[in-house]
Amino acid sequence: MIAALGRLIIGFTLELGKVLIMLSDTLRKMATPPFEFSSSIKQMQEVGVRSLPVVLVTGLFSGMVLALQSYTGFKRFGAETLVGTVVGLSITREMGPVLTGLIVAGRAGAAMAAELGTMRVTEQIDALETLATNPIKHLIVPRFVAGLIMLPALTVVADIIGIFGGYLITVGMFGASPTLYWRQTWDFLTLDDIYNGLVKACFFGASIALLSCYKGFYSEGGAEGVGKATTGAVVLSFMTILISDYFLSAWLF
Amino acid sequence: MIESVNLHKAFGDKKVLQGFDLEIHKGESMVIIGGSGTGKSVFLKHILRLLEPDKGKMYIDGTDISSLNEAGLYKMRRRFGMLFQGAALFDSLNVWRNVGFQHLQERKLKEPEVRELAEEKLRLVGMVNVGDLMPSELSGGMKKRVGLARAIAYNAEVILYDEPTTGLDPIMADAINDLIVEMSEKLSVTSVTITHDMQSAYKIADRIAMLYQGKIIETGTPEEIRNTDNPFVRQFVSGSAHGPIQLEGIER
Ligand SMILES: Nc1ncnc2c1ncn2[C@@H]1O[C@H](COP(=O)(O)OP(=O)(O)OP(=O)(O)O)[C@@H](O)[C@H]1O
């Protein structure tokens, strides 16, 4: 029992060490020329385009359901004017970055793990090495940059569409005054809320890219191994997002 | 020029290389033969440090390659070309970009120049008008030849061929053998070739080495191998299922 726990801890520590080594290699390669601009842009398109439709739908409905729930709840003690504030704060601080992170992990992160995993098991990564091309620089840096930049960008989209969803329900369905809704949103929402949400998003984006690339890069055992790496990447990214979200919130706000 | 000393490599409990010694001289064409799964491809990967030995050393021009730093390692690898057993073409790039990959990465030549160079190498392996195809549109033998074109595209001093003629029709296989001979005779390339096809082995080899149970059990010129007394080598080159070499799980 204790031995099993020990093995678990050793395994976890080893894996964490390898992830950190990959992170430091990635940061170092990111800072040394030549820069892989065109592949970074290509990856940004991949991450952005793949996830945008889902982010739009999810963002809209999250804002709508938030407004619906808080309106009916607040009405009981006559505080329904606060709905705009609640929607604005919850979306920018929490739901925007977290939901966007989960979506990107499920779509773009899974794709990264599958792609790198396939390259590993078909020896394409070995081939890169023989062609004197560093696979960290060539494959991981562009994906890391894409995660780091696109997740905040998608979060901004989710924030805007979420607040708009809240407006739709509060004003459109419950007939609240539009000016009051906007006043309630903007008076209490500070730039810090949005900014801190975006800091979270950057952290999530970097983690998703790094962990998914890590899982793919070290996958082994043919098609089955690639499948394992892909699901592993999604589970690991989800856990990282949800756990780190708590600590980031405690630290930032 | 390439010297492996007492290489050992195991994957988990499975011992693959167990004291692999082999010296390959400059300008020589060395052919390695041996049963399936004995570790020929694993050895080839050790030459470029794609795999690191558990024990033993690999020397290139007298330098222990495990001592090289990243820049040194890539500098060494630039002198080599390698054809992978499964071709290992980049799925995301079309054929000519695969062949010209190293030139494109270096950015010393312009794209049209690289393309021209790639098309020329493709012609050498009997491929025309395929530059714009994606690897997924090629047959196994075509992939192999594109992989070969990529291996020779950078004017390497040393080329490692992992089963260059497997999966090709006999006429194409013979043409590829001619190409390999030409590379070593006209361009004095050093080469290491893995093959199961004794006919090609005799044709392209200056020397042949046989791998059995993790060790090189015999090296010699094609003539010497043909007339060897070693019963293991005799059995292998004559392609007989009967003899001292044990095939696991096959009852005779
Ligand atoms: N990355 C790896 N992980 C685990 N085992 C491996 C790995 N690479 C090779 N092996 C094992 O090492 C042994 C030798 O493999 P290798 O590919 O070198 O054989 P080979 O001599 O090239 O055979 P073939 O002629 O069939 O290509 C095999 O048993 C294989 O299962």
Ligand SMILES: [Mg+2]
């Ligand atoms: Mg092999």
